[in-house]
Amino acid sequence: MARFKYQFNPHTLKFDVIRIPLYKQFAKILIHLGFYAGVFLGLGYTFSVIYDTPVEQSLKRANAEYVLKYELAQKQIFELSNALAVLEAKDNNIYRAIFEADTIPNTIRRGGYGGVDKYANLRSATNSLTLIKTLRALDELTWRAYVQSRSFDDVAEMAKNKEKMILCVPAIQPINTKDLIRVSSLYGFRRDPINGAITMHAGIDFVGSVGTPIYSTGDGIVVEAGYSFHGYGNHVVVDHGFGYKTRYAHLSKVLVKVGQRVKRAEEIGLLGNSGKSTGPHLHYEVILRGKPVNPINYFNDMTEDDYQNMLKKYSSQFLD
Structure with a gap:
């Protein structure tokens, strides 16, 4: 940065040498730095809005992949749930009816995963709704499968005792x-x-x-x-x-x-x-x-x- 400047003197018709104060030199430096920094930041922000950085692109691809996996998992859970519903209907209306056993109400078949909000710690996560929905559906499916398994155990035991039951039933x-x-x-x-x-x-x-x-x-x-x-x-x-x-x-x-x-x-x-x-x-x-x-x-x-x-x-x- 120049420490001197020249100014034309109309009386002497010469250029006078004027010494620039140190504080003005420093201020001028700061102004230039601020200008260039503002230009740099402005260009960076504009670029980031229009274009993703390689890191952002990688994160977005990973996020999209996880969302797709969750959606596929939800689809599979839905299909398994429908298949299990068919078994539950047969269990209540056919298998248990054959042995005149009590049917299992939906309050029991679907009532084992409620209570405390076990997903509270996930609500602040990215795509939390998708994640919680998937985990809740998986927990429900797990409980229903457990109840159905126990019911099949009961039916199997009744089937083994069928001959005895035939003799006992009025x-x-x-x-x-x-x-x-x-x-x-x-x-x-x-x-x-x-x-x-x-x-x-x-x-x-x-x-x-x-x-x-x-x-x-x-x-x-x-x-x-x-x-x-x-x-x-x-x-x-x-x-x-x-x-x-x-x-x-x-x-x-x-x-x-x-x-x-x-x-x-x-x-x-x-x-x-x-x-x-x-x-x-x-x-x-x-x-x-x-x-x-x-x-x-x-x-x-x-x-x-x-x-x-x-x-x-x-x-x-x-x-x-």
Whole structure:
């Protein structure tokens, strides 16, 4: 930077030498530096707006690649979710229905991944919505697959016990067809024969003679045997497992005791008129998972000869 400058003097007609102060020299240097720096920064900013740097280009390519991978993962998760939904529907409507097991509600199938926001630490990340959506869908799919796996384990166990289940599920009429006089009341709402009120009749009433043998309709364990003060009189309740119980009420005599194992077609009591009853009959109930169901759905179609042969077969086994 020049320390002197020349200025024309009109009086002497000569150029006078003028010394430039140091502070002015320094100020001029700063002005030039500021100008060039501003030009440089302006050009750099303009270039960065119009063109990406190699680093930025690399980062953008990597980011685009990750977004594409997330989108592909979401598509695969969606396809797997649809496939799992088909299995869930078959499980509830076919597999579990075959064994009359409770269906698994959606509140359980889809309810295991809620609660605390486990993705809170990801909300500040780039493309956080895509990332959180993918992880949430993956967690849901994992939980549903776990529930379905456990359900298949249950179904497999029930399938292994199918033969035992066939013997235990109530499947015959509790009174010999030749001893049956008539059926007086079916399952459903009816007018109570004693007080006249419309009430729910939870079983079927078989009319017969006092002392007629009553048979267990499936293999099981006696859980109640004796007099009931709830209107059943002398009654027997057999727990057949697999969610089933049967009740035999208004008996004249109970022939089994609590804890005793009984077989299908084994005699457990004698028809009577005890308890809340207007005449000799058997009140028979089928109870599935704590709720009475229509017993008529559990009578296998068989001829009278078939029924007699079944009773004879059981009697011979019992005597042996």
